[in-house]
Amino acid sequence: MKQSYVYILKCSDNTYYTGITSNIKNRIIEHQSGFHKESYTYKRRPVELVYYAEFTNIELAIEQEKQTHY
Helix, strand or coil: CCCEEEEEEECCCCCEEEEEECCHHHHHHHHHHCCCCCCCCHHHCCCEEEEEEEECCHHHHHHHHHHCCC
């Protein structure tokens, strides 16, 4: 089964970003490096991982992500 992760980042401006990914390590690296210039976190770096949860069911992960938006 493929793993999915819901995660919350605290941004440098004290806002929070919630996301979902299948590779938590790579996704955090992308956020930290500014890999996606259109991303919410791009101008709010550095970011800090403050929460993540692992799921084997992508539908449950998506539902969790929707519920964790600040």
